[in-house]
Amino acid sequence: MVLMNATVILAEHAHARAGDKGNILSIAVFPLDAAHYEWLRRELTAERVAEHFASRRPARVRRHEIDSLKALNFVLEDALEGGVNRSPGLDRHGKSLSYLLLSMRLPAPG
Template sequence: MTVITQGARLVEAPLHRIAHGRTGDKGNRINISLIAWREDLYPLLREQVTADRVAALFAHRHPGRVQRFELPQLWALNFVIDDVLEGGVNDALNLDGHGKTHSYLLLSLPVRIPEDL
């Protein structure tokens, strides 16, 4: 395991450089799990991927509430985002009422990571 040292030069990169995601949906709610590629990357997720940042990223979908749950044993965060699927699969007029693809939006979020990553 690589250990991220204090004082390392930081650069901005998309979140997918340090994590992957899985998404599910139920009604008008999506559930996005964000999982660090390695244990030493988990603290970067905890520090930078907040419920407020996720709410801002999904602002164009008008989320009602964003909750973040920490799963340190899995090196993961789980976000539950309400009211972003235009009513859900059965009510939405858009092409993709499912939340399956929304993890890609989250994985585009810019984060600051050590340059050597």
């Protein structure tokens, strides 16, 4: 039984692939169980992703639904401190940031 206020960590129900191009981060999220795609569509919003990545100060977060793959793709503009070649930060490749997204807490699927 799942309580109404229960939350889960996204990584318990999804996996992600990420990439970067310049200062743009792209993260695709796939449910581990296709039955959870509608839950992801409802709960994993661009607004929630923007809030979760607030410390990276993205200028804009867009969500693209890819129904044929049961995936959501998030594009975060200006989220990589100028890009891999310009950033003074260590390991700012977009690939490592998919784990940040997967650490997000969401209401449990129901």
